[in-house]
Amino acid sequence: MELFGIFFSALLINNILLIRFLALCSFFGVSTKIDTAVGMSFAVVFVMTISSAVSWIIYHFILSPFHLEFLRTASFILTIAALVQLEELYLRKMIPALYRAMGIYLPLITTNCAILAVAFLAIDYRFGFLSAMVYSLGVSIGYSLAIVLFAYVRERLALAPIPKWFQGYPIAFITAALMSLAFLGFTGMFGL
């Protein structure tokens, strides 16, 4: 039941893009087409789950016992950068179809702040291993949900008559504001 709450809180109530404001560069960068949004979503779900598992293990079994907590920023970012490289190699060798689907988005993920943020938040919230996994899964699916919905809206926006000053990014921000307003409606669900 607790895991259920963690999952839905990460998915809807604290949606990583629209409520917590993380990973906005990719939110506006790759959401102009549905295909790219879907590709990015797969890459994020894949990398976020693995990297939060690895960083949880590093923090609790290496940094914490030796009182090296001050190294967490440096060690997490290097771990994630290395992991992304390894995952890219592994996918290219073992699952070429999946590699083709998310190929160019994998390297971009190193600078996606949501990945690092989830690693930090799982430690700040003092989650156990299982909760941390459920949390990162919820966050990454929430990311996919928001970015794919947003891509659908933006494909329509490209054809809509928009005042001249608002064309391009300004109207994208206004759209995001309306979506964020809708997600605020989930506040208070599941008694959280």
Place this chain on the structure above:
Amino acid sequence: MSLWRDFNAGIAIENPVLRLMIGLCPVLAVSNNAINALGMSCAVAFVLICSNMVVAMIRKLVPDEVRIPIFIIVISTFVTIIDYVMNAYFPALYQALGVFVPLIVVNCIILGRAEAFAYRQPVLNSILDGVGMSLGFTLALVSIGVVRELLGVGAIFGLQLFEPTLAAIIMILPPGAFLTIGCLMAALNKLENKVL
């Protein structure tokens, strides 16, 4: 002359937030009041100026192939310093900024300037570029913070100007951030068209 140009570029022409659209996450997340916005700007300015300086100093020693990991180590050192300093001396601000302080390490502005500018230019130019970029970032962040705080709770820098009951609470909630930056960009577009 070129020093002045390096300093000036970040403030208006290449304003990182409103022009280049980088480093957006902290801008939207911590701009719900002007004081948080200013605190975040100071932290980013410290990291950006110091990392630009160090990267410019070591640029001749760094092999091209491993430059990105080395930049990241330099940046994360300064982020760890500011993280611990803020936690010790400004605990309330640190609480308000939360996870966004350690996340300065993945802020695209800092890595972007190290790669695009400091790696290729002398130390003094790099420091000035860092100062200019930080001022541009501060300007964007604080102006969004002021608008949101004024419309959301009727105050500026904590100074109450009108009754909070007249204010629209939505402006300090997440949607208000998207709304403010969208309108600010549209206004800039309009302004620029008039000037040119």
